[in-house]
Amino acid sequence: MYRYDEFDRNFVNERVTEFRGQVARRLSGEMSEEEFRPLRLMNGLYLQLHAYMLRVAIPYGTFSSVQMRKLAHIARTYDRGYGHFTTRQNIQFNWPKLDQVPDLLAELADVEMHAIQTSGNCIRNVTADPYAGAVADEVDDSRIWAEIVRQWSTLHPEFTYLGRKFKIAVSASDFDRAVIRFHDIGLILKKNDAGETGFQVWVGGGLGRTPMIGKVFNEFVPQQDLLSYLEAVLRVYNMYGRRDNKYKARIKILVHETGIDELKAKVEAEWREIRDSALKVPDDEVARIRSYFAPPPFEQLDAIDRSFETKKFENPEFARWVTGNVVAHREPGYRIVNISLKPEGLPPGDITADQMEDLADLAETYSFDEIRATHEQNLVFAHVKQSELFELWQELAEIGLAMPNIGKVSDMIACPGLDYCALANARAIPLAQRISKRYADLDQQFDLGELKLKISGCINACGHHHVGHIGLLGVDRRGEEYYQITLGGSGAEDAAIGSIIGPAFSSETVVDALESVISLFVELRLDKERFLDTYRRVGAAPFKSRLYPEKLDAAA
Amino acid sequence: MTRQVITANRLKDGLVVFLAEDGSWADSILDAQLLKAGSELDNRLVLANAAEQAKIVVGPYEIEVTETDTGDIRPVRYRERIRAYGPSTHADFARQDIPGHLTHLDDVSPVYFNGVG
Amino acid sequence: MPLLKDGKIVNDSWLYLDDSIALPKVGAIVVSLARWQRDRAALMARTDSVGVRLTADQSPEQIKEDLTELALVAIEFPAFTNGRGYSYARLLHRYGFTGEIRAVGNVLRDQYGNMKRCGFNALEVKSGETEAHWQATVSNFSAPYQVAADGAEPIMSLRQQRMAATGG
Numbered sequence: 001m002y003r004y005d006e007f008d009r010n011f012v013n014e015r016v017t018e019f020r021g022q023v024a025r026r027l028s029g030e031m032s033e034e035e036f037r038p039l040r041l042m043n044g045l046y047l048q049l050h051a052y053m054l055r056v057a058i059p060y061g062t063f064s065s066v067q068m069r070k071l072a073h074i075a076r077t078y079d080r081g082y083g084h085f086t087t088r089q090n091i092q093f094n095w096p097k098l099d100q101v102p103d104l105l106a107e108l109a110d111v112e113m114h115a116i117q118t119s120g121n122c123i124r125n126v127t128a129d130p131y132a133g134a135v136a137d138e139v140d141d142s143r144i145w146a147e148i149v150r151q152w153s154t155l156h157p158e159f160t161y162l163g164r165k166f167k168i169a170v171s172a173s174d175f176d177r178a179v180i181r182f183h184d185i186g187l188i189l190k191k192n193d194a195g196e197t198g199f200q201v202w203v204g205g206g207l208g209r210t211p212m213i214g215k216v217f218n219e220f221v222p223q224q225d226l227l228s229y230l231e232a233v234l235r236v237y238n239m240y241g242r243r244d245n246k247y248k249a250r251i252k253i254l255v256h257e258t259g260i261d262e263l264k265a266k267v268e269a270e271w272r273e274i275r276d277s278a279l280k281v282p283d284d285e286v287a288r289i290r291s292y293f294a295p296p297p298f299e300q301l302d303a304i305d306r307s308f309e310t311k312k313f314e315n316p317e318f319a320r321w322v323t324g325n326v327v328a329h330r331e332p333g334y335r336i337v338n339i340s341l342k343p344e345g346l347p348p349g350d351i352t353a354d355q356m357e358d359l360a361d362l363a364e365t366y367s368f369d370e371i372r373a374t375h376e377q378n379l380v381f382a383h384v385k386q387s388e389l390f391e392l393w394q395e396l397a398e399i400g401l402a403m404p405n406i407g408k409v410s411d412m413i414a415c416p417g418l419d420y421c422a423l424a425n426a427r428a429i430p431l432a433q434r435i436s437k438r439y440a441d442l443d444q445q446f447d448l449g450e451l452k453l454k455i456s457g458c459i460n461a462c463g464h465h466h467v468g469h470i471g472l473l474g475v476d477r478r479g480e481e482y483y484q485i486t487l488g489g490s491g492a493e494d495a496a497i498g499s500i501i502g503p504a505f506s507s508e509t510v511v512d513a514l515e516s517v518i519s520l521f522v523e524l525r526l527d528k529e530r531f532l533d534t535y536r537r538v539g540a541a542p543f544k545s546r547l548y549p550e551k552l553d554a555a556a
Numbered sequence: 557m558t559r560q561v562i563t564a565n566r567l568k569d570g571l572v573v574f575l576a577e578d579g580s581w582a583d584s585i586l587d588a589q590l591l592k593a594g595s596e597l598d599n600r601l602v603l604a605n606a607a608e609q610a611k612i613v614v615g616p617y618e619i620e621v622t623e624t625d626t627g628d629i630r631p632v633r634y635r636e637r638i639r640a641y642g643p644s645t646h647a648d649f650a651r652q653d654i655p656g657h658l659t660h661l662d663d664v665s666p667v668y669f670n671g672v673g
Numbered sequence: 674m675p676l677l678k679d680g681k682i683v684n685d686s687w688l689y690l691d692d693s694i695a696l697p698k699v700g701a702i703v704v705s706l707a708r709w710q711r712d713r714a715a716l717m718a719r720t721d722s723v724g725v726r727l728t729a730d731q732s733p734e735q736i737k738e739d740l741t742e743l744a745l746v747a748i749e750f751p752a753f754t755n756g757r758g759y760s761y762a763r764l765l766h767r768y769g770f771t772g773e774i775r776a777v778g779n780v781l782r783d784q785y786g787n788m789k790r791c792g793f794n795a796l797e798v799k800s801g802e803t804e805a806h807w808q809a810t811v812s813n814f815s816a817p818y819q820v821a822a823d824g825a826e827p828i829m830s831l832r833q834q835r836m837a838a839t840g841g
């Protein structure tokens with residue numbers, strides 16, 4: 001894991017001091033809310049429905065037990081005993097007090113954490129593949145490059161007042177576990193024919209009210225040129241992106257309105273000017289950062305562990321959890337363990353301070369002291385010995401975190417919705433709770449297979465509904481909570497934006513409507529087809545006629 | 557009949573507050589002053605804006621409320637109900653002393669994190 | 674408006690000339706881009722200095738070829754949240770412009786540091802702002818992460834130097 005050197009440490013401490021001054025000026029009235037707002041947002045501090053909300057970055061999703069314990073301490077001391085993991089490798093605290101935030105940040109800085117650029121119209125927390133450094137299918141460890149981007153983007157003097165937020169994600173695999181194609185810039189590490197490492201660069205993806213899949217701007221930017229390429233894209237965006245309408249201010253709109261070829265030409269022209277400058281990442285610096293991500297001291301283990309096989313045979317619940325949540329590791333005898341933060345009937349992504357502390361202990365015992373946060377609001381222990389899976393599972397079960405539902409219908413993404421968010425139209429969490437109860441039967445969930453259900457409380461799409469195999473979007477119909485259903489989206493390598501299937505359903509009827517969609521899928525699926533594949537094969541029509549039979553009558 | 561009350565977030569801790577009759581900011585909507593739209597409301601908004609200048613609250617605005625049969629003040633919009641009563645999902649942090657919370661369908665219940673309930 | 678130049682509050686010796694007013698014979702003046710393009714010959718014939726004022730949607734690319742004729746470029750910030758000007762200043766710097774790069778319009782104290790780093794050397798500020806404010810803001814950070822226009826050594830090269838010095 002990356003560790004701060006004195007430069008990083010000074011920087012983060014200085015940022016805390018700077019923010020402390022800003023808070024003091026706000027509290028003394030020297031600064032108005034209008035002036036303070038962009039400054040606090042740039043440091044992750046919102047004013048939400050009930051209180052301030054602080055979003056803390058977990059850069060590229062990797063953190064340690066010490067950091068997790070600090071988060072637990074913060075949840076208890078400055079908040080109300082819990083936190084909420086988001087879709088961008090951040091954790092949110094819902095009740096901090098403004099006058100205590102500087103102290104909170106100072107405590108975070110003690111464990112090399114911060115809230116820098118977790119909101120605001122700047123380059124946001126850089127995200128990466130949560131399996132980085134553990135899966136066999138990666139070209140390189142994406143976190144090395146995410147850390148390089150993190151440093152370059154941190155308080156970038158030129159890109160702090162962009163037209164809109166700017167999100168960057170890094171992955172290193174053909175499998176997209178980081179929603180690369182829906183980021184303002186998505187980077188995929190590749191090797192070229194000469195065996196050199198570089199990045200395929202996707203530009204202009206995004207969700208929100210105008211969802212768009214990113215476009216490939218460059219097939220191969222050599223690794224040492226990464227920062228100059230990023231700087232070229234950002235400069236072009238900063239100069240030409242729209243500023244007249246905040247809904248048209250993201251780079252996706254600039255790409256769309258300018259045209260890919262023209263915008264690409266602008267970026268390439270700017271890149272030529274700065275490519276051979278001090279923006280080249282020196283090899284020693286890459287090596288220095290790489291050394292922090294060196295593999296932990298894995299033991300030489302056999303690929304097959306007898307006791308593990310026996311335990312699975314003896315204990316079907318354990319076997320189910322293994323099938324559902326555990327994936328292959330590149331080292332023989334190790335596995336990657338997904339920890340679902342979607343227990344039955346509970347708010348997705350929430351975690352209590354006690355659970356945080358327990359997980360910190362477990363990570364220390366079972367996974368080289370390292371934890372990952374995923375964009376699906378879950379956690380990962382990246383390096384667990386196969387022979388210890390059974391003990392880990394038992395301990396997770398004791399703290400209510402052994403739900404074997406990864407990728408299943410109850411592993412939903414849900415934004416905070418109307419329960420916390422000032423912008424919401426409808427509640428998202430209670431709907432997620434209802435669905436999770438409706439599909440409580442795990443046999444049924446396993447039978448349905450991979451089904452990505454995503455819920456947003458408004459069109460800002462924080463809950464990724466556009467890219468859910470099934471998406472639910474909260475809308476306001478004359479003051480009542482209604483939900484629109486979209487089908488066929490995907491945030492993975494087979495990226496697609498879901499289509500709205502028809503008029504919205506009331507909160508009373510939406511879960512039944514969802515059930516109709518799913519039961520039609522069961523009728524139509526061939527063999528072990530996923531929901532998404534069935535939908536792509538049969539199209540929207542059968543789902544429409546199932547959901548809105550009265551329309552058919554009218555047409556007949 | 558609908559009435560208005562004035563609400564805001566307190567600057568220092570961000571919590572939801574309501575303008576009370578004596579000009580102070582109460583943390584329960586039940587203590588809010590009921591206002592008639594028009595000059596009565598406008599006059600109080602002047603006071604509320606002054607409270608923003610005085611660094612007490614942030615972003616004061618008026619919301620529509622009704623009086624229930626039991627005489628309680630209840631916001632019309634769901635958003636304002638959740639704001640006044642606390643999240644419908646986390647019972648520990650909601651105003652259990654005020655009736656009229658948004659209900660849950662099926663047998664979903666709010667979560668208690670602190671072992672209450 | 675008070676002017677902070679190179680960290681000092683100074684008297685502004687420049688006159689912003691409205692497009693409708695005739696060119697004065699003497700004195701340093703700042704004109705709009707449209708005026709510059711229209712009266713270029715007359716403006717270049719003056720002995721006293723000329724500057725151009727760019728709005729937020731006028732990129733300095735449009736005066737790239739003229740920079741040797743200009744002693745000042747003023748960049749407008751219509752709102753402090755509109756950050757285009759930061760990139761404009763960096764472009765000017767890259768074009769080799771050595772005159773004054775001035776931020777005009779909506780500038781917040783908390784932005785001085787970024788502005789300085791992007792190559793601004795003068796800012797129109799709110800009255801009440803002091804040299805001490807400037808000093809405090811621009812020295813918030815002992816070393817930045819990026820190379821920019823102010824020549825400050827970024828952390829990456831400081832690390833390199835340290836590695837070279839310790840031989841490791």
Ligand code: HEM
Pocket residue numbers: 046048053085086087088092164165167182183184205206207208209250414415416420421422423460461462463464
């Ligand atoms: C509760 C406070 C929150 C507020 C006020 C908020 C606000 C917003 C807004 C306004 C947008 C649209 C931006 C645009 O299109 O330019 C957005 C997008 C987004 N938010 Fe949030 N959000 C909040 C919480 C969350 C949470 C909890 C998550 C994760 C679960 C999240 C993840 C995202 C993501 C992934 C997007 C889509 C990014 C894109 O458009 O590419 N946000 N948010």
Ligand code: SF4
Pocket residue numbers: 415416417418421422423424425456457458459460461462463
């Ligand atoms: S999608 Fe809408 S309701 Fe949900 S968190 Fe984002 S802004 Fe709030």
